[in-house]
């Protein structure tokens with residue numbers, strides 16, 4: 366057991382976490398999280414990646430204390446969210462997906478109110494330092510409704526940091542954000558991380574996660590399908606698609622042993638292969654061997670859906686003797 370004075374190895378520790386949303390007359394109950402185990406090491410920049418509806422927001426809302434879990438254990442900075450909810454929340458700053466603007470306050474007032482909410486004593490408040498760090502000093506006394514969308518978003522980052530939490534969650538922080546703001550935001554987040562703040566970032570974008578995060582967990586349909594150091598995960602995701610248009614359009618694409626085949630519009634189909642394991646040449650040979658005459662081909666890099674397919678496919682294929 367760790368001594369009370371030492372820092373936890375895991376900034377966030379999750380075991381067997383499930384969440385089922387109650388159903389209604391119109392909708393059946395929804396099992397949004399199906400038993401999540403996750404350790405987010407202290408000091409890391411951790412990416413939580415998944416498509417729409419994967420369960421990312423549910424997970425984050427449970428951490429933030431706004432959604433009640435169905436079962437499982439969660440601790441933040443070594444503090445159990447069931448037995449020490451206030452302490453657990455105090456260790457966490459959350460920048461939500463949606464911009465929530467306090468229209469009646471100036472940015473400085475907004476930070477002061479938030480600091481008051483967390484019980485930060487007046488002499489420990491750092492509103493001006495945060496405004497400066499996020500490039501909002503000259504807007505300190507402006508009305509929030511006069512700020513641009515990007516400024517409001519930066520103000521939300523500042524608000525999440527008023528109580529100097531050791532763990533910061535950024536939920537889809539760059540959705541709808543322009544390139545320049547994205548760059549500034551990442552620069553600041555990297556600086557925070559270098560100062561020791563553990564960062565948990567959720568995103569739809571593999572590119573964003575791979576650029577920023579040292580570890581990436583992929584969630585799909587309420588389950589963690591991968592959790593690895595970024596370089597290791599990227600090696601596993603080394604997939605490409607070959608899109609084949611046959612001479613005669615095919616309503617049902619051929620079955621190609623060792624490859625994932627997906628129908629495309631117009632009687633075409635795509636074949637997903639691992640660059641490290643196969644080549645376009647081998648894909649084409651397999652297509653021809655299946656009796657297909659090729660009219661045209663193109664290649665494309667995978668999107669997130671293909672990544673999930675590749676990951677799940679890889680798992681299914683493990684130990685499969687037919688696979689070379």
Ligand SMILES: Nc1ncnc2c1ncn2[C@@H]1O[C@H](COP(=O)(O)OP(=O)(O)OP(=O)(O)O)[C@@H](O)[C@H]1O
Pocket residue numbers: 386387395396397415416417418419420421422423424
């Ligand atoms: N309050 C709710 N009641 C019922 N079902 C819900 C509720 N909130 C979320 N869900 C369902 O739970 C599943 C997970 O949703 P969640 O919002 O956690 O996913 P997500 O990965 O955050 O997606 P997004 O990227 O779109 O925010 C989805 O099928 C969603 O429809």
